[in-house]
Amino acid sequence: MSRPDTARRAALGLIIGVLEDRESLAEQIAAEALDGLEPSQRARAQRLATTTLRHMARADRILKPHLRRRTPPDVMALLRLATVELLEEGQAPHGVVDAAVTLVKSAGPRVRSFAGLVNAVLRKVAEEGARWAETPAPEMPGWLRGRVMSAFGKKAAQAMEAAHLAGAPLDLSVKADPADWAERLGATLLPTGSLRLSDPGKVSDLPGFEAGAWWVQDAAAALPAKLLAPAPGARVLDLCAAPGGKTLQLAAAGADVTALDISETRLERLAENLDRTGLSAEIVAADALEWEPDAPFDAILLDAPCSATGTIRRHPDLPFIKDGASIKPLFALQEQLLDRALGWLKPGGTLVYATCSVLPEEGEAQIKAALERHADLTVIRPDLEGIEPGWITAEGGLRLRPDYWPERGGMDGFYMARLQRSG
Numbered sequence: 001m002s003r004p005d006t007a008r009r010a011a012l013g014l015i016i017g018v019l020e021d022r023e024s025l026a027e028q029i030a031a032e033a034l035d036g037l038e039p040s041q042r043a044r045a046q047r048l049a050t051t052t053l054r055h056m057a058r059a060d061r062i063l064k065p066h067l068r069r070r071t072p073p074d075v076m077a078l079l080r081l082a083t084v085e086l087l088e089e090g091q092a093p094h095g096v097v098d099a100a101v102t103l104v105k106s107a108g109p110r111v112r113s114f115a116g117l118v119n120a121v122l123r124k125v126a127e128e129g130a131r132w133a134e135t136p137a138p139e140m141p142g143w144l145r146g147r148v149m150s151a152f153g154k155k156a157a158q159a160m161e162a163a164h165l166a167g168a169p170l171d172l173s174v175k176a177d178p179a180d181w182a183e184r185l186g187a188t189l190l191p192t193g194s195l196r197l198s199d200p201g202k203v204s205d206l207p208g209f210e211a212g213a214w215w216v217q218d219a220a221a222a223l224p225a226k227l228l229a230p231a232p233g234a235r236v237l238d239l240c241a242a243p244g245g246k247t248l249q250l251a252a253a254g255a256d257v258t259a260l261d262i263s264e265t266r267l268e269r270l271a272e273n274l275d276r277t278g279l280s281a282e283i284v285a286a287d288a289l290e291w292e293p294d295a296p297f298d299a300i301l302l303d304a305p306c307s308a309t310g311t312i313r314r315h316p317d318l319p320f321i322k323d324g325a326s327i328k329p330l331f332a333l334q335e336q337l338l339d340r341a342l343g344w345l346k347p348g349g350t351l352v353y354a355t356c357s358v359l360p361e362e363g364e365a366q367i368k369a370a371l372e373r374h375a376d377l378t379v380i381r382p383d384l385e386g387i388e389p390g391w392i393t394a395e396g397g398l399r400l401r402p403d404y405w406p407e408r409g410g411m412d413g414f415y416m417a418r419l420q421r422s423g
């Protein structure tokens, strides 16, 4: 049996790993940070860390007036975690305060000396419910906020921040019969055909998981493959494919899919996903900057590596580990990948370029520049079911933002455009 505070201790480790070492939650978990915990404790640790990071700037506002001493990072992380448990999760004060004090006392002498402070501060924080309700959503980091404001305006930036704070529901893509599966799962059928569950519980316990009738995929992430819409039997390259949400869609549409990715580990997950859903694709582990196909393709989906700034509501650790400088090399990589992929299209073939980013540099600007570099390209405007006219951009792409569909629970930020090579 795990000790009662195992999950809290593990959550603290994750938070400190993000804030101090700039390691993402996913990287830490892949590096076995939660190994040895029972499944329920693992899930709780992950949830606590994610919620604390999502609300961190709010917790800091509450804590600031109560802290006069310089507080070491591990004590700060504990105070933030406990503040979120008290004010966001509504946990009973005595349990949260006792657990926090026990954790401090079990640490080394430097941290242990903060036990009295932790106790006193958290007792005051427990009474701050009214101030918590008024504390605004955390702002995006400056490097991102500036770019978002100049692209979409201040109101949009604030709406996106509200969406980041709200988090994300669980969306599913189904192999077939979405309306039937919506009913069986008690899910909402979204206008674009994805299913949405707001309180799903354990995903692998849901009906249809074992049988591979559906897979987890955000509603926005489901649109690039729908935009490509390959004909059954078409020879399709899914470039940058892993872990394979879009490969599954293309294979389910009956295409003859080659799924290429540089990461063998991520391709293992793609293979497991194909296995579970009973779908098939040829898997290629290669660097797209070096690989050459044997023959051209009818259609290509390039889901390029990007800043992932469209996924902050799912990954609230991202603003703490990325910065403007670290994402810049991606813009050149996206351009290179796009040019190589265009060279592998048959005349008349189509390519969908997509990124899960809210930055125009990784979306609109890439397509405008590609159209200038390649005279034989045209953009085909999106005509997908359920999309709104205001989402279509000047150059004919589709811009999706986390603040869209607020009443339905939002969507990930994405950009996509369908390009056609002249015949």
Ligand SMILES: C[S@@+](CC[C@H](N)C(=O)[O-])C[C@H]1O[C@@H](n2cnc3c(N)ncnc32)[C@H](O)[C@@H]1O
Binding pocket: 239, 240, 241, 242, 243, 244, 245, 246, 247, 260, 261, 262, 263, 266, 286, 287, 288, 289, 303, 304, 305, 306, 356
């Ligand atoms: C946005 S993710 C792809 C998500 C995937 N399409 C899906 O729907 O599940 C980008 C992928 O690009 C891959 N990648 C990055 N650089 C690459 C390269 N030079 N060649 C091939 N794949 C690359 C990464 O390993 C990563 O899996």
